[in-house]
Amino acid sequence: MNKLTKALRMVFMIEIVEGMTLTLKTMLKPAVTRQYPTFKRKSFAGSRGLHYMDRDDSGMKERCIGCGLCEAVCPAKAITVVTEKGPNQEKVVSAYELDLLRCVFCGFCVDACPVNAIKMTPNFELACYSRRDVFLTKDRLVAEGDKYLGKKKGGAGK
Amino acid sequence: MPDMQQIINFIITIGIPVVVLLSFILANAMYLQLMERKVLAHMQSRLGPMRTGWHGLLQPVADAVKFMFKEDIIPAKADKWVFSLAPLIFLVMAFGAFVAIPFGPDTVIFGRTVHLWVSNLNIGVLYIVALAGIGTYGVIMAGWASNNKYSLMGGFRSAAQMISYEIPMAFAIVTVALMAGSLNLTEIVQAQSQKWFIIVFPVGPVAFFLYLIAGVAETNRAPFDLPEAESELVAGYFTEYSGIRFGIFYMAEYMNMMIVSLLASIMFLGGWMPVQIFPKLLGGIPPISWINTALAAIPPTLWLLAKLYFFIFFYMWIRATLPRYRYDQLMTIAWKILLPISLGTLLVAAFMKQAGWM
Amino acid sequence: MTDDGYSLTSSIYGEKMSLTNATEKEIVQKEMTINMGPQHPATHGVLRLVVDLQGETVVGIDPRPGYLHRGIEKWMESRTYHQIIPITDRLEYITCMNNNLGWVVAVEKLAGIVVPERAQFIRMLMAELTRLSGHLVWLGTHALDIGAMTVCMYTLRERELILDLTETVTGARQTVSYVRIGGLRNDVPRDFLDKCREFTEIFPKKLEDYDTLIRQNRIWLKRTKGIGKFSAEDAINYGLTGATLRGSGVNYDLRKVEPYAAYDKVEFDVPLGTEGDVYARYIVRINEMRQSVRIIKQCLDMLPEGPIMTADPRYAVPDKATVMTNMEALAHQFVLMSKWVNMPKGEVYVATEAPKGELGFFIVSDGSGRPYRVKIRAPSFVHVGALPKMVTGHMVSDVIACIGTIDIVLGECDR
Numbered sequence: 001m002n003k004l005t006k007a008l009r010m011v012f013m014i015e016i017v018e019g020m021t022l023t024l025k026t027m028l029k030p031a032v033t034r035q036y037p038t039f040k041r042k043s044f045a046g047s048r049g050l051h052y053m054d055r056d057d058s059g060m061k062e063r064c065i066g067c068g069l070c071e072a073v074c075p076a077k078a079i080t081v082v083t084e085k086g087p088n089q090e091k092v093v094s095a096y097e098l099d100l101l102r103c104v105f106c107g108f109c110v111d112a113c114p115v116n117a118i119k120m121t122p123n124f125e126l127a128c129y130s131r132r133d134v135f136l137t138k139d140r141l142v143a144e145g146d147k148y149l150g151k152k153k154g155g156a157g158k
Numbered sequence: 159m160p161d162m163q164q165i166i167n168f169i170i171t172i173g174i175p176v177v178v179l180l181s182f183i184l185a186n187a188m189y190l191q192l193m194e195r196k197v198l199a200h201m202q203s204r205l206g207p208m209r210t211g212w213h214g215l216l217q218p219v220a221d222a223v224k225f226m227f228k229e230d231i232i233p234a235k236a237d238k239w240v241f242s243l244a245p246l247i248f249l250v251m252a253f254g255a256f257v258a259i260p261f262g263p264d265t266v267i268f269g270r271t272v273h274l275w276v277s278n279l280n281i282g283v284l285y286i287v288a289l290a291g292i293g294t295y296g297v298i299m300a301g302w303a304s305n306n307k308y309s310l311m312g313g314f315r316s317a318a319q320m321i322s323y324e325i326p327m328a329f330a331i332v333t334v335a336l337m338a339g340s341l342n343l344t345e346i347v348q349a350q351s352q353k354w355f356i357i358v359f360p361v362g363p364v365a366f367f368l369y370l371i372a373g374v375a376e377t378n379r380a381p382f383d384l385p386e387a388e389s390e391l392v393a394g395y396f397t398e399y400s401g402i403r404f405g406i407f408y409m410a411e412y413m414n415m416m417i418v419s420l421l422a423s424i425m426f427l428g429g430w431m432p433v434q435i436f437p438k439l440l441g442g443i444p445p446i447s448w449i450n451t452a453l454a455a456i457p458p459t460l461w462l463l464a465k466l467y468f469f470i471f472f473y474m475w476i477r478a479t480l481p482r483y484r485y486d487q488l489m490t491i492a493w494k495i496l497l498p499i500s501l502g503t504l505l506v507a508a509f510m511k512q513a514g515w516m
Numbered sequence: 517m518t519d520d521g522y523s524l525t526s527s528i529y530g531e532k533m534s535l536t537n538a539t540e541k542e543i544v545q546k547e548m549t550i551n552m553g554p555q556h557p558a559t560h561g562v563l564r565l566v567v568d569l570q571g572e573t574v575v576g577i578d579p580r581p582g583y584l585h586r587g588i589e590k591w592m593e594s595r596t597y598h599q600i601i602p603i604t605d606r607l608e609y610i611t612c613m614n615n616n617l618g619w620v621v622a623v624e625k626l627a628g629i630v631v632p633e634r635a636q637f638i639r640m641l642m643a644e645l646t647r648l649s650g651h652l653v654w655l656g657t658h659a660l661d662i663g664a665m666t667v668c669m670y671t672l673r674e675r676e677l678i679l680d681l682t683e684t685v686t687g688a689r690q691t692v693s694y695v696r697i698g699g700l701r702n703d704v705p706r707d708f709l710d711k712c713r714e715f716t717e718i719f720p721k722k723l724e725d726y727d728t729l730i731r732q733n734r735i736w737l738k739r740t741k742g743i744g745k746f747s748a749e750d751a752i753n754y755g756l757t758g759a760t761l762r763g764s765g766v767n768y769d770l771r772k773v774e775p776y777a778a779y780d781k782v783e784f785d786v787p788l789g790t791e792g793d794v795y796a797r798y799i800v801r802i803n804e805m806r807q808s809v810r811i812i813k814q815c816l817d818m819l820p821e822g823p824i825m826t827a828d829p830r831y832a833v834p835d836k837a838t839v840m841t842n843m844e845a846l847a848h849q850f851v852l853m854s855k856w857v858n859m860p861k862g863e864v865y866v867a868t869e870a871p872k873g874e875l876g877f878f879i880v881s882d883g884s885g886r887p888y889r890v891k892i893r894a895p896s897f898v899h900v901g902a903l904p905k906m907v908t909g910h911m912v913s914d915v916i917a918c919i920g921t922i923d924i925v926l927g928e929c930d931r
Contacts, residue, residue: 016479016480019479019480020475020476020479022479023201023202023475023478023479024201024475026200026201026202026203027197027200027201029203031199031200031203031204031205032203032204033203033204033205035205035208
């Protein structure tokens with residue numbers, strides 16, 4: 001009997017018919033494609049995307065203290081931190097530069113930062129027209145933070 | 159000097175059909191491409207082209223524009239003449255085959271009796287098969303002239319495949335010709351007014367099946383798309399083609415598909431005859447008889463087109479489902495399976511015809 | 517006519533002949549050499565194969581890897597043990613979690629770090645999810661190469677679910693950099709376990725779908741049965757590992773042989789083939805996916821509570837809250853992140869069962885925070901070496917099937 005079934009399956013191409021039924025069924029179901037720029041997926045909370053710099057408690061300047069730990073830990077050597085002495089002999093972060101062309105978005109800088117200054121947004125849409133745009137300076141990082149946090153609170157940003 | 163009446167007659171009998179046919183073919187060749195992409199996409203749970211026009215309806219136009227404006231590259235070491243001639247041969251043969259295909263019975267339009275064919279050849283089937291055979295040259299020439307090893311292999315595969323599959327295909331066609339008693343496509347359709355050839359047991363279904371498989375192979379489509387198997391031969395015989403020449407190959411392929419499908423509808427599915435639900439058995443019972451009347455009221459040409467698109471959908475459907483055969487397996491199927499079966503079918507058909515059972 | 521005939525023949529067999537001499541010369545039958553790759557639709561990246569053909573039959577095949585060489589091993593020497601984690605992502609870029617895990621397990625063995633239970637289970641859970649995603653990519657591309665393109669789209673559809681799960685946990689879809697020496701980057705989010713359970717319910721049904729499409733399909737059987745045969749003995753001699761080895765019937769799975777993470781605490785079978793052909797390996801991998809789902813389910817049930825970072829104060833990365841309040845933790849954070857702590861001197865080789873096979877890291881430590889030398893035993897590289905034996909005598913189409921079946925990723929092969 002088993003042999004007969006096998007032979008019948010062979011002659012009538014049952015396995016092919018089954019496969020074709022599956023494709024036809026799939027055709028009648030809605031597609032899973034998302035029309036990307038029109039419909040965007042909700043981003044996940046912890047996604048590692050574009051960086052931003054938090055402001056300190058006063059809200060006047062960046063939180064970064066210029067310890068350079070992110071620079072040290074960055075496996076892609078994407079971060080450069082330059083500090084200098086300020087007027088009151090305090091440490092001032094004169095330059096904080098993040099080269100997105102080098103960045104691999106591993107999130108090590110975020111993990112390393114001892115003051116939670118550098119953070120990441122789930123924003124992954126980083127395409128741009130100029131190399132200048134992928135070179136994040138301190139001011140731009142802070143601005144990205146304002147944009148992201150403002151959006152998160154529901155406001156229109158700063 | 160031909161008089162006015164003669165010119166008008168010429169235009170009406172030759173000019174209008176040719177123009178209508180040409181535009182029909184071209185529009186189809188363009189839009190079948192979209193249809194294929196859409197059908198494949200949805201079978202794969204995708205959407206397919208969505209951006210150009212509503213649900214990608216303008217995609218074929220965009221493609222055509224792109225084909226025309228892209229650089230037409232002829233490889234430096236290619237055989238220039240053969241290289242340029244190959245797509246034309248392929249295209250012309252595909253176009254030429256349409257001439258013999260009747261799209262419906264004689265119809266009265268504006269008080270005139272109009273033939274829905276360009277030329278009613280009495281060896282219509284033979285003519286189409288012959289043209290398909292010549293079309294193979296286009297493929298071989300393209301493969302050879304490109305001076306690319308992948309193209310060459312594609313061309314060889316295609317030559318072997320098309321020649322091999324023409325034989326079972328021809329035998330299936332001969333079986334039909336035997337049943338109809340004619341090689342004229344119109345007469346073949348008329349011979350099916352009582353019973354479509356696909357339900358003439360046992361030769362009808364078998365011949366139909368043979369024709370179907372051979373038709374897929376003849377048009378180089380999956381699962382027999384070895385000449386252009388993209389994972390093996392990059393793009394097969396038209397690897398080196400670009401721009402409009404590539405577009406011609408692309409379009410001619412869909413035309414071939416249409417011809418194979420049209421022939422299948424005409425020879426096995428009663429051409430433009432409407433679908434009837436058991437006319438002899440249940441024809442008298444009211445709801446079914448109403449449906450039958452309604453179905454018969456649909457214009458014959460629409461029936462033929464419906465069958466055509468059904469076949470084309472079917473080809474796309476199997477392309478979405480099946481893997482690809484290997485070259486030697488393909489040949490095995492043609493020579494060791496299809497050929498004996500087709501010969502047997504022909505024999506049985508001849509016997510049945512002689513015995514008067516058909 | 518004869519001229520044409522000759523030039524045709526000569527070109528097929530790669531012989532350059534001038535037309536004038538053609539009539540005088542004998543037709544020399546030589547193999548046609550075709551260059552498959554590095555840009556070819558079916559070589560899974562930038563593998564280059566120089567294939568000698570006699571008609572359609574392959575008489576010689578010469579794999580030439582190296583087009584994706586980035587000097588990763590050398591690069592590792594100038595990074596700390598911690599910084600190497602993202603580099604391992606770039607080895608086998610489809611199943612990064614397994615590479616992370618392989619590296620971290622090796623380093624932990626070198627330093628003798630004990631990893632808490634919960635971290636082990638999450639590592640295993642994520643590694644199995646990634647294995648599923650890797651096998652799905654394999655199945656899809658393998659089927660696509662053989663012509664069944666719908667399977668590819670379906671597998672990618674399901675892979676998307678896995679990538680979403682991965683992103684909720686690690687923050688990245690592929691290059692996860694999730695495992696840390698001594699533990700994990702972060703704990704799993706609350707809703708992840710439910711989502712993951714949901715996935716394990718859906719996924720076996722999808723596997724049935726793939727089976728419907730190809731498992732019994734006559735064309736698939738014809739294309740895969742009896743192709744690329746490897747006897748058990750040959751497979752061992754060629755150093756094949758993973759499903760490629762198990763397809764030949766050798767019961768060797770590092771998850772069983774040398775359990776790492778928590779593989780000794782879960783039950784699973786090691787699917788074995790008998791024939792050692794493309795089909796056997798296909799079946800083995802399909803069954804392996806079922807086993808992976810089984811492991812994931814057990815993980816979800818058994819997931820213990822507890823810390824996710826080792827208690828060993830020397831290697832544990834202190835968590836953020838402690839860093840911001842505790843001076844010692846802050847100092848330790850600085851040491852770990854900038855130059856890592858001094859590791860014990862010595863050598864260690866640890867192999868883990870990556871989806872492609874045995875992924876081994878050999879580390880030579882000179883006692884500093886950076887490895888003195890790292891050697892990666894990449895399964896793909898070894899498998900590429902098996903191609904000539906697998907393919908010779910078969911046809912061009914089988915080359916494609918065999919490339920699919922050894923399941924290579926060139927990022928790992930070339931390093």
